[in-house]
Amino acid sequence: MYKLSGVTKNYAKGRQTVAALRGVDLMVEDGEWLAIQGPTGHGKSTLLQILGGLDRPSSGIVDFDGRDLAQLRETEVTKVRATSIGFVFQTFNLIPTLSAQENVESALVPLHTSATVRRQRAAVALDAVGLGDRLRHLPGELSGGQQQRVAIARALVKEPKVLLADEPTGNLDEDTRDEIIGLLETMWRDRGLTMVLVTHDSAIARRAQRIGVMKNGRLSFRRVRTQPSVPHASAARADLGPLDEEDTDDLQPPDLPIAEASSGDFLSGP
Ligand code: ADP
Ligand code: MG
Numbered sequence: 001m002y003k004l005s006g007v008t009k010n011y012a013k014g015r016q017t018v019a020a021l022r023g024v025d026l027m028v029e030d031g032e033w034l035a036i037q038g039p040t041g042h043g044k045s046t047l048l049q050i051l052g053g054l055d056r057p058s059s060g061i062v063d064f065d066g067r068d069l070a071q072l073r074e075t076e077v078t079k080v081r082a083t084s085i086g087f088v089f090q091t092f093n094l095i096p097t098l099s100a101q102e103n104v105e106s107a108l109v110p111l112h113t114s115a116t117v118r119r120q121r122a123a124v125a126l127d128a129v130g131l132g133d134r135l136r137h138l139p140g141e142l143s144g145g146q147q148q149r150v151a152i153a154r155a156l157v158k159e160p161k162v163l164l165a166d167e168p169t170g171n172l173d174e175d176t177r178d179e180i181i182g183l184l185e186t187m188w189r190d191r192g193l194t195m196v197l198v199t200h201d202s203a204i205a206r207r208a209q210r211i212g213v214m215k216n217g218r219l220s221f222r223r224v225r226t227q228p229s230v231p232h233a234s235a236a237r238a239d240l241g242p243l244d245e246e247d248t249d250d251l252q253p254p255d256l257p258i259a260e261a262s263s264g265d266f267l268s269g270p
Contacts (some may be wrong), residue, residue, distance in 0.1 A: 001064070004060065009058050021046055022216065023060070023217075024047060035196075035210070044166070047219070048196065051064075059242045082107075086154075086156055088155050092139070096139050100118070103139070105157075126153045145176035159191075162212065165195070170200065197241060256266065
């Protein structure tokens with residue numbers, strides 16, 4: 001699905017340059033669920049945006065199903081995004097003046113489907129996330145968890161191959177967090193999605209098939225779980241157990257050191 005090599009991203013910040021990504025190599029298989037952890041400000045969102053074609057790297061290759069998103073023309077990248085990549089954000093990013101139904105429909109506008117088909121598909125997508133009875137509600141009339149469900153419906157209504165989620169439970173309480181992760185996991189399994197999920201929360205990351213850690217703009221893998229040949233077999237995942245409470249910052253458990261030591265300052269001068 002994805003094959004990234006030597007991906008860097010520099011941002012100009014005043015007179016300084018921030019090296020947000022410092023040479024990321026990453027393969028993501030079709031149907032895989034990859035979690036990405038790491039401290040704030042170390043490049044997780046930048047990486048996700050580049051995976052989603054929302055931003056371009058400063059250098060490197062971002063191969064998505066055989067096409068380099070770093071090199072494609074903007075109209076082509078827009079097309080890939082509109083058809084193949086769904087996003088979910090921490091802050092839901094719903095349009096406050098549009099109903100749940102209209103928010104979900106908005107994802108289909110670039111696909112030039114008829115208004116009738118848009119309406120039907122949006123209703124089906126909202127039903128699939130358990131909001132079939134909330135179609136006309138505005139985001140402000142919904143709870144945080146419900147708003148994130150709308151956002152998930154909006155991301156999935158176009159039936160993308162990939163779902164990219166940036167701290168999707170970061171604004172939710174514990175119970176709602178578990179509901180939303182359960183929903184994402186169901187969608188991932190049932191729809192054969194490829195999912196990359198950025199999370200601060202180790203309990204969530206441990207449910208993924210693989211955990212990457214972003215530190216100082218570099219990605220390393222702290223463990224690789226041996227997977228069954230059928231990537232979506234739920235039975236094989238039963239040993240992972242339910243979400244539980246624990247320190248959300250155990251990024252470097254002593255038995256699983258991060259392979260790559262960080263080097264140098266995160267900020268480099270001009
Ligand atoms: P994370 O998601 O891990 O918290 P980000 O990818 O958002 O980290 O940010 C990585 C670094 O890049 C940070 O130092 C951040 O300030 C910087 N950065 C991110 N986006 C921009 C931007 N649009 N302009 C300038 N600097 C940015
Ligand atoms: Mg971020």
